[in-house]
Amino acid sequence: MHTELLNDLRNQNPIVFNISNFVTVQDVANGINAIGASPIMSQEIDEAPAMVQISSAVTINIGTLTTKQIAQAKVVGETANQYHKPVVLDPVAVGAVKYRLDAVKELMNDFKVDIIRGNAGEIAALADIDWQAKGIDAGTGNQDLDLIAKTCAQKHQCTVILSGVTDVISDGEHVVHVKNGTTLFQLHVGSGDMLSSVVAAFAAVNDNLFEAAQTACAVFATTGQIVAERLQEERPGTFSTELMDELHLITVDEINAKLEVESK
């Protein structure tokens, strides 16, 4: 696990371009700003190529997609491929709404996604594995999470992060587990969106995307865990404020001291 990538991120302060949803856009901007990246958001298709060119990585989050946004995402993805900028996809609720699943599959025909980050319901849908997703949440299912992540990675030829109690990261061959985290993440809408853009920030500073994905999960989940361990009760509001602070303050040594990772 290359947690020292956190220092590279902070030294390089890479620009990360995000197609965000209107629910969590501010959390995403502040979250990646706090950790040490430079966020930029845009909704305009005509400036999409310029946005990609000034950025070191892009995140496409379909949380509040529109027809116009899908057209923008297509230009962003194609330009990112052309300029070799890593593309992270957050396929919000594709397990619950078929329209979204179809839209995402079409986008993935148009350009290559390098990392998909979603919960079990979303990753199962993209792996064509049976699962009962619940809106934006993971929902329930019986299939093995390692198999789901691995199948999705093989199908789409990319790195996959299936986040949850344990984050399961796969490149289609290997599987790594990050066991850190806190249930408080589930009480704050936007935790997953923040993670996806944090993943893009790490992908911006490391060409090995499987490694970048693991490190992003490790840093984000461990930071949340450290914040939660300081709270006496479940306080979602305090958690989200202190998460922002801690994303800025956390050190590699603090992360290493807490980290629980296993290679399967």
Ligand SMILES: Nc1ncnc2c1ncn2[C@@H]1O[C@H](COP(=O)(O)OP(=O)(O)O)[C@@H](O)[C@H]1O
């Ligand atoms: N029950 C849980 N226990 C510990 N950590 C969790 C739990 N659920 C989610 N997380 C963490 O929350 C973050 C967001 O993931 P997740 O909730 O799966 O995304 P989404 O919000 O898209 O459903 C990840 O860092 C993940 O590790």
Ligand SMILES: Cc1ncsc1CCOP(=O)(O)O
């Ligand atoms: C509530 C909601 N509705 C559409 S997008 C969104 C936010 C999803 O955020 P996350 O997946 O990070 O919990």
Ligand SMILES: [Mg+2]
């Ligand atoms: Mg989500």
